[in-house]
Amino acid sequence: MMIIEGCAVATVDASGTEYADGHVAVEDGRIVAVGSGSYPGPGERVDGTGCLATPGLVNTHHHLYQWATRGLAQQENLFGWLTDLYPIWARLDEQVVADTTAAGLGWLALSGCTTSSDHHYVFPNGVGDLVAAQAHAAAEIGLRFHLCRGSMDLGASAGGLPPDEVVEDTEAALAGTEAAIDRYHDPAPDAMLRVAVAPCSPFSATGKLMSEAATLARRRGVRLHTHLAETVEEEEYCREKHGCTPAEYAERLGWLGDDVWLAHAVHLDAGAVARFGATGTGVAHCPSSNARLGAGVAPVPDLLAAGAPVGLGVDGAASQETSQLGVELRQALYAARLRGGPAALTARQSLSLGTIGGARCLGRSDEMGSLEPGKLADVALWRIDGLGHAGIDDPVAALVFGPLATVELLLVGGRPVVEAGRLRTADERDLARRTVRAHERLLPR
Numbered sequence: 001m002m003i004i005e006g007c008a009v010a011t012v013d014a015s016g017t018e019y020a021d022g023h024v025a026v027e028d029g030r031i032v033a034v035g036s037g038s039y040p041g042p043g044e045r046v047d048g049t050g051c052l053a054t055p056g057l058v059n060t061h062h063h064l065y066q067w068a069t070r071g072l073a074q075q076e077n078l079f080g081w082l083t084d085l086y087p088i089w090a091r092l093d094e095q096v097v098a099d100t101t102a103a104g105l106g107w108l109a110l111s112g113c114t115t116s117s118d119h120h121y122v123f124p125n126g127v128g129d130l131v132a133a134q135a136h137a138a139a140e141i142g143l144r145f146h147l148c149r150g151s152m153d154l155g156a157s158a159g160g161l162p163p164d165e166v167v168e169d170t171e172a173a174l175a176g177t178e179a180a181i182d183r184y185h186d187p188a189p190d191a192m193l194r195v196a197v198a199p200c201s202p203f204s205a206t207g208k209l210m211s212e213a214a215t216l217a218r219r220r221g222v223r224l225h226t227h228l229a230e231t232v233e234e235e236e237y238c239r240e241k242h243g244c245t246p247a248e249y250a251e252r253l254g255w256l257g258d259d260v261w262l263a264h265a266v267h268l269d270a271g272a273v274a275r276f277g278a279t280g281t282g283v284a285h286c287p288s289s290n291a292r293l294g295a296g297v298a299p300v301p302d303l304l305a306a307g308a309p310v311g312l313g314v315d316g317a318a319s320q321e322t323s324q325l326g327v328e329l330r331q332a333l334y335a336a337r338l339r340g341g342p343a344a345l346t347a348r349q350s351l352s353l354g355t356i357g358g359a360r361c362l363g364r365s366d367e368m369g370s371l372e373p374g375k376l377a378d379v380a381l382w383r384i385d386g387l388g389h390a391g392i393d394d395p396v397a398a399l400v401f402g403p404l405a406t407v408e409l410l411l412v413g414g415r416p417v418v419e420a421g422r423l424r425t426a427d428e429r430d431l432a433r434r435t436v437r438a439h440e441r442l443l444p445r
């Protein structure tokens with residue numbers, strides 16, 4: 001039994017229960033008690049004085065391989081940025097994927113993230129087993145991992161955006177995705193690794209791949225993920241090619257439902273927002289990436305009012321160089337307020353997006369996303385008594401409005417992954433060296 005006590009606690013349960021001075025007790029990978037004051041029983045004590053305990057953050061959208069290609073195409077919109085980067089990504093291999101997955105997940109852990117998805121969709125021919133490389137690197141760092149086996153089958157010669165050398169044959173993409181499910185998907189409630197089916201986008205995957213991917217996911221009982229309605233250019237592409245909006249196109253292909261979560265969803269009309277709510281379709285909101293690429297601001301308060309699950313995502317590091325999930329709590333709040341005024345989103349709603357909202361997107365709100373007895377012991381303990389936060393009375397406001405807080409302790413299934421702001425499962429200098437190695441494999445000097 002480990003008992004964190006003496007800290008503020010924001011449980012993010014359905015009633016929004018908080019304790020100004022409380023405890024969280026964990027045993028055998030699960031939370032066994034949460035409450036005010038000290039825990040009465042015996043156990044290893046962790047002094048949480050000066051800290052806030054929250055559920056570990058859940059990252060619903062990322063492309064970890066992009067960790068090696070940050071700082072490029074600095075003034076481009078999505079299509080220009082992709083066109084610049086695809087030829088570089090065509091050089092990636094098993095080594096690059098292993099190094100960037102480890103480095104990117106280590107960095108996410110330092111910003112309070114306990115579960116991350118990753119959407120990997122670049123599978124050049126003959127470069128090794130990229131899925132295995134991701135699975136092994138995630139186990140090395142110790143975060144829960146949702147491996148979204150991506151795919152692209154619509155190359156430039158067929159009217160798509162990506163060059164032909166980075167796309168797969170449709171049948172090969174589906175077979176590779178099913179093989180990943182066979183080998184790595186763990187449906188157990190305490191799973192460290194799950195697999196989702198994830199063709200890349202309407203402008204890089206054919207309608208055949210999208211609809212057969214949905215059939216595959218439903219036959220195997222796994223979730224569906226893709227990019228949708230990110231930019232005005234994507235909307236123009238859909239209207240021109242398919243005569244409808246991206247959301248209408250997704251629905252036509254069987255891609256709305258409570259087993260689907262979609263990255264971005266910036267350009268939705270009122271009808272699409274209502275359909276997302278009615279079908280339980282989730283949204284991975286990526287406010288920093290949307291700002292970096294000038295894509296726009298997703299209608300998050302409208303989606304929440306419609307009842308759609310909304311989680312936060314850092315998105316790939318090449319379009320969001322900080323890649324710190326804790327920072328997205330503030331970015332989500334700022335983005336909503338830039339669009340809808342100062343009451344558009346509260347600090348507590350933002351924390352909820354980053355925790356239980358993300359868990360809903362991943363289909364795991366019964367297992368994670370709040371601090372409640374019986375849930376997985378995925379806990380972030382944030383230090384909020386230093387210079388950056390001292391004097392802010394409301395601990396949740398300190399966390400969300402203030403600078404990114406140091407993670408004093410990060411537990412994944414009760415296992416410490418971060419302690420006193422340092423990664424315990426890997427050497428940060430080694431991860432930095434591996435980042436440089438990956439970068440130089442993609443961009444040789």
Ligand SMILES: [Zn+2]
Nearest residue numbers: 227263315316
């Ligand atoms: Zn993305």
